[in-house]
Amino acid sequence: MDAANYANPLTELATILYSGIETLLSEYNHQGVAFPLLSQPFTPSPLDTNSVVNESTCLIIAAAHQIIATVRAPAESIQEHATGAYTATALNLCVDVHVADILQARILRYLSTRHIFQEIEPDVFANNRISSLLIKSRSLNEIEANPDIEFEGATLAGFVGHATDECLKASVSIVPWLKDKSTQFPSPFNMSIGSSISLFEWFVAPENTRRLRRATAAMTGGGERFPATIFTNGFNWKSLKEDAVVVDVGGSVGSVTYTILQQNKHLRYVIQDLESIINKEAKQYWEEKMPQALTDGQVTLQVTNFFESQPVQNAAIYFLRLILHDWPDEKCLTILKILRRAAGPSSKLIVFEQIMAYPCKYSGPFADVSNPIKAPAPLLANLGMGAGGFITMIDMQMLTLFNGKERTVTEFINLGSLTGWELEDVKPGLMNAMVFSAV
Numbered sequence: 388m389d390a391a392n393y394a395n396p397l398t399e400l401a402t403i404l405y406s407g408i409e410t411l412l413s414e415y416n417h418q419g420v421a422f423p424l425l426s427q428p429f430t431p432s433p434l435d436t437n438s439v440v441n442e443s444t445c446l447i448i449a450a451a452h453q454i455i456a457t458v459r460a461p462a463e464s465i466q467e468h469a470t471g472a473y474t475a476t477a478l479n480l481c482v483d484v485h486v487a488d489i490l491q492a493r494i495l496r497y498l499s500t501r502h503i504f505q506e507i508e509p510d511v512f513a514n515n516r517i518s519s520l521l522i523k524s525r526s527l528n529e530i531e532a533n534p535d536i537e538f539e540g541a542t543l544a545g546f547v548g549h550a551t552d553e554c555l556k557a558s559v560s561i562v563p564w565l566k567d568k569s570t571q572f573p574s575p576f577n578m579s580i581g582s583s584i585s586l587f588e589w590f591v592a593p594e595n596t597r598r599l600r601r602a603t604a605a606m607t608g609g610g611e612r613f614p615a616t617i618f619t620n621g622f623n624w625k626s627l628k629e630d631a632v633v634v635d636v637g638g639s640v641g642s643v644t645y646t647i648l649q650q651n652k653h654l655r656y657v658i659q660d661l662e663s664i665i666n667k668e669a670k671q672y673w674e675e676k677m678p679q680a681l682t683d684g685q686v687t688l689q690v691t692n693f694f695e696s697q698p699v700q701n702a703a704i705y706f707l708r709l710i711l712h713d714w715p716d717e718k719c720l721t722i723l724k725i726l727r728r729a730a731g732p733s734s735k736l737i738v739f740e741q742i743m744a745y746p747c748k749y750s751g752p753f754a755d756v757s758n759p760i761k762a763p764a765p766l767l768a769n770l771g772m773g774a775g776g777f778i779t780m781i782d783m784q785m786l787t788l789f790n791g792k793e794r795t796v797t798e799f800i801n802l803g804s805l806t807g808w809e810l811e812d813v814k815p816g817l818m819n820a821m822v823f824s825a826v
């Protein structure tokens with residue numbers, strides 16, 4: 388058939404790209420805010436969570452990536468992806484020797500070419516909007532005097548350190564682990580360290596203390612990257628009566644509880660995690676943020692292993708934020724069964740996680756929240772790198788570290804129905820709030 392009969396996907400992609408850019412710029416204009424420049428350091432803006440900005444950004448990124456994949460020589464695409472470890476390694480060095488803070492390394496040319504840092508004249512580098520996020524919140528003098536504070540408030544530096552150290556080393560074991568059908572190791576990470584202890588137990592060893600602090604900073608701050616409304620509007624907390632109990636299962640320091648508590652002072656909260664987290668990081672977090680919540684009993688920190696028991700019976704709410712994705716199905720079933728046994732008839736379970744969208748069409752239950760932005764053809768249904776990039780990256784990280792996974796809405800429904808929980812509501816958003824009732 389004559390090629391001229393086909394609409395050229397490149398032309399359609401360019402139309403999506405242009406119209407996305409027009410929408411984006413007109414929203415900034417409308418709000419009276421200048422569009423940020425790549426060459427300027429990052430500063431938070433009220434438009435960071437604006438829904439028009441978010442939607443047009445997803446469309447622009449999806450179209451731009453698809454254009455690049457279409458026009459770039461396929462061999463070049465393969466080579467760039469296959470050597471992604473260099474980007475990771477270069478970022479690792481930046482965080483480890485504080486390059487974003489002092490700007491000295493030659494390796495910066497590699498990153499500047501990928502728009503992380505900028506080379507403003509030969510051999511002179513400066514931070515840009517992207518690299519500025521690696522600057523730690525404490526000064527280098529403060530960190531030298533007290534290395535324990537290195538990652539305090541340094542979310543992205545924490546994420547880079549975690550992703551480019553233990554995750555990168557473990558990723559080398561993905562292939563041998565997948566190929567070895569008789570492996571005794573629960574995950575590629577375990578194969579890389581030659582032991583079956585979980586990442587969380589491994590972090591407890593004294594030589595991994597810095598890694599634990601780094602990963603905790605990434606997780607806590609990772610929580611802050613999601614607007615507070617995901618948690619505060621994910622459920623009608625005001626509908627719960629005075630002193631109703633909310634249990635944050637595997638809550639780490641309890642940063643989600645803290646967010647919910649700010650608007651719901653009428654409730655009581657229990658934050659549960661392993662001993663190493665509860666007795667140190669979590670205690671420190673609450674003593675700094677809200678010490679009276681611990682003394683007056685509004686917040687209880689409780690050492691609990693979610694595979695073994697649930698000490699709080701008949702709570703109004705049990706919630707799990709970013710827990711199920713750490714574990715394979717059979718482990719999730721254990722966690723959910725233990726919660727179901729402790730639950731009363733009106734207890735609810737809330738799972739805060741992202742839902743994995745299919746890159747192809749999906750029209751089953753909760754399809755609207757699974758693919759919230761309608762993707763115009765010829766974009767992928769999950770918007771490719773415009774929306775599906777982050778969750779598929781985290782999915783690989785979960786596979787590497789835990790043999791865990793990001794799940795589709797169907798997979799969440801199935802986990803619930805096997806353990807006595809029925810999915811009754813899903814709130815859309817950057818992260819979804821899935822509300823299950825006990826059946």
Ligand SMILES: C[S@@+](CC[C@H](N)C(=O)[O-])C[C@H]1O[C@@H](n2cnc3c(N)ncnc32)[C@H](O)[C@@H]1O
Pocket residue numbers: 587606607610636637638639640641642643659660661664691692693694707708709710713
């Ligand atoms: C990905 S983090 C999520 C933390 C928290 N829910 C959040 O969103 O900030 C997973 C948490 O599960 C905790 N954890 C791992 N195994 C556990 C277990 N067996 N019992 C209780 N908590 C556990 C870890 O210590 C860690 O804090």
